[in-house]
Amino acid sequence: MNASSDHLGTRQDGSQWAVLMAQSPLSILIAAVVIAAVTYTWVSSTSATKGLPNINPPGFFSSVEAKKLFMISGWNLIAQARKLYPGQALRVMTQMGERIILPHELIEEVRNERRMNFPHGLVEDGGFGGMVPGFKPLSILDQNDIFQTVSKRHLTKIPAAMSKALCDEAEFIIPKVFGDSSDWHEMASSPAVHEIVTKVATRVFLGKEFCRNDNWIRVTEGYTESWALGSSELHLWPRPLLMLIQWVLPWCRAAMAQAKEARQMLEPVIAERQKMIQAAVSAGHDIPKFDDAIEWLEEEAARRGLACDAAMVVNFQLVLTMVAIHTTSDLLQQFMVDLAQNPESVQQIRQEVIEQLQAGGLSKESLHKMPLLDSAIKETQRLKPIQFLLMRRRAQEDIQFSNGLYLKKGTRTWMDTSRMRDPAVYENPDKWDAARFLRLRSQPDRANEGHLVSVSSDHFGFGYGIHACPGRFFAVHELKVIVCHLLVKYEWKLAPGTDVKPLYLGETSFANPGTKLLFRRREEAEYDFGSSA
Numbered sequence: 139m140n141a142s143s144d145h146l147g148t149r150q151d152g153s154q155w156a157v158l159m160a161q162s163p164l165s166i167l168i169a170a171v172v173i174a175a176v177t178y179t180w181v182s183s184t185s186a187t188k189g190l191p192n193i194n195p196p197g198f199f200s201s202v203e204a205k206k207l208f209m210i211s212g213w214n215l216i217a218q219a220r221k222l223y224p225g226q227a228l229r230v231m232t233q234m235g236e237r238i239i240l241p242h243e244l245i246e247e248v249r250n251e252r253r254m255n256f257p258h259g260l261v262e263d264g265g266f267g268g269m270v271p272g273f274k275p276l277s278i279l280d281q282n283d284i285f286q287t288v289s290k291r292h293l294t295k296i297p298a299a300m301s302k303a304l305c306d307e308a309e310f311i312i313p314k315v316f317g318d319s320s321d322w323h324e325m326a327s328s329p330a331v332h333e334i335v336t337k338v339a340t341r342v343f344l345g346k347e348f349c350r351n352d353n354w355i356r357v358t359e360g361y362t363e364s365w366a367l368g369s370s371e372l373h374l375w376p377r378p379l380l381m382l383i384q385w386v387l388p389w390c391r392a393a394m395a396q397a398k399e400a401r402q403m404l405e406p407v408i409a410e411r412q413k414m415i416q417a418a419v420s421a422g423h424d425i426p427k428f429d430d431a432i433e434w435l436e437e438e439a440a441r442r443g444l445a446c447d448a449a450m451v452v453n454f455q456l457v458l459t460m461v462a463i464h465t466t467s468d469l470l471q472q473f474m475v476d477l478a479q480n481p482e483s484v485q486q487i488r489q490e491v492i493e494q495l496q497a498g499g500l501s502k503e504s505l506h507k508m509p510l511l512d513s514a515i516k517e518t519q520r521l522k523p524i525q526f527l528l529m530r531r532r533a534q535e536d537i538q539f540s541n542g543l544y545l546k547k548g549t550r551t552w553m554d555t556s557r558m559r560d561p562a563v564y565e566n567p568d569k570w571d572a573a574r575f576l577r578l579r580s581q582p583d584r585a586n587e588g589h590l591v592s593v594s595s596d597h598f599g600f601g602y603g604i605h606a607c608p609g610r611f612f613a614v615h616e617l618k619v620i621v622c623h624l625l626v627k628y629e630w631k632l633a634p635g636t637d638v639k640p641l642y643l644g645e646t647s648f649a650n651p652g653t654k655l656l657f658r659r660r661e662e663a664e665y666d667f668g669s670s671a
């Protein structure tokens with residue numbers, strides 16, 4: 139028989155434990171949670187970084203309060219700590235566990251350091267290392283760079299046909315969302331902008347049929363939401379309990395159902411294509427081309443000798459929606475809010491846009507000749523990047539930096555974005571200044587840094603170095619196409635009393651989801667996009 143001594147020296151055998159558990163399963167569960175949490179906190183805190191300033195230390199028994207504090211006021215915590223400890227690395231307890239915030243002086247060392255990996259940490263954090271079935275699709279970001287390679291190969295140089303597809307969908311969807319009325323009417327900007335960006339991007343990723351399929355849009359959007367909310371909730375639980383808790387939390391169950399639904403929608407398309415290809419091969423005809431994200435992935439998998447099954451295609455599509463759409467619509471929404479607050483810049487940007495459209499149509503070349511528009515979007519991203527902590531990395535080995543900082547293998551780091559508001563770098567740093575990066579372009583030694591797609595140590599809104607966002611060329615092109623349509627066709631301004639302050643949650647900084655704008659159709663449209671929608 140199993141026997142043990144308790145702390146009073148009395149003996150309890152296996153049957154007494156069984157009685158105790160049966161009498162009080164809840165207290166046993168709570169004890170298990172506490173023990174797991176303490177063990178996890180202890181194990182995950184590495185000794186090498188223990189001496190660094192700890193800006194929200196966890197409690198002795200639980201880190202839940204520290205995690206919640208970071209979720210609610212991480213932005214303030216980091217901003218204050220940066221003032222108190224300039225140039226130092228900081229320890230912070232985030233909802234995902236302890237992270238080290240690196241000082242900006244290390245940015246050049248971090249950016250091309252292969253031992254500081256991006257996707258591995260992201261998949262561990264956001265995909266729970268594959269432990270949560272509903273979030274498994276995220277693992278595709280850490281499969282030998284296949285996702286990154288497809289993005290670079292197909293979304294860097296934007297072919298004319300892709301540009302036209304973006305323009306056609308913008309022409310189709312924008313009036314449906316903002317209407318045709320020349321009277322001022324109020325709209326919540328976040329859902330409106332989100333719908334436009336989703337449908338315009340999906341036109342490229344999966345074609346007309348899917349971008350206008352409300353079921354597809356509902357499922358993929360829903361999946362992104364389930365992941366965002368479900369993962370935030372799961373992070374509050376000790377890792378050893380995830381296998382159980384995920385079956386109870388509604389967002390985790392919803393993610394699983396949505397991934398299944400997405401698969402049911404894509405499977406017939408994949409099967410139909412296979413049939414068409416086989417028929418073409420048997421008849422000796424050319425193999426049909428689809429030129430969408432399903433085909434891009436299949437080709438890349440074939441290049442690597444990998445089987446590309448339906449599960450892989452579905453994972454790719456779900457993750458594409460997650461990384462490509464929310465980020466772009468957030469930047470567009472914030473840009474529209476910034477324009478609404480700076481009407482004098484709107485006039486100048488609109489004039490630049492109309493001149494270029496009239497001269498060369500809505501082409502890649504015309505978009506390149508709109509430097510004020512480019513500068514203004516970059517300025518919006520400087521003041522409100524998608525996260526105020528960027529360049530998420532995981533040390534794949536023990537690493538010693540030149541300033542003496544030593545990170546043990548497995549340590550997770552971020553770079554804070556205070557540099558992007560540093561008065562030593564940016565004059566009047568808290569002011570939105572449309573032409574700031576246009577002026578930078580005129581400095582011969584820094585001309586390249588002024589471009590929206592350029593990344594630098596002073597502006598890393600798209601990251602910096604080997605993991606800088608490979609989708610930024612596409613995102614910027616899409617954004618500009620949509621903004622051209624909006625500036626030619628609409629006027630907008632802030633609705634009275636509306637809140638425009640960004641929402642800071644955890645490490646993220648979102649355009650305010652409650653902002654309301656007033657819209658009206660412009661009387662004269664100086665340019666006719668004339669697309670075939």
Ligand code: HEM
Pocket residue numbers: 256257285286289293458461462463465466467469524528529530598599600601602603604605606607608609610612613
């Ligand atoms: C305005 C829109 C976007 C913003 C603000 C944005 C931002 C970022 C940031 C900050 C990173 C991390 C870079 C680093 O840590 O150095 C990143 C990585 C990434 N982004 Fe974007 N992104 C956007 C659009 C897109 C789009 C359209 C795609 C389409 C495929 C995409 C795909 C990716 C991928 C695959 C990575 C991971 C890169 C790697 O693992 O090396 N992003 N993005």
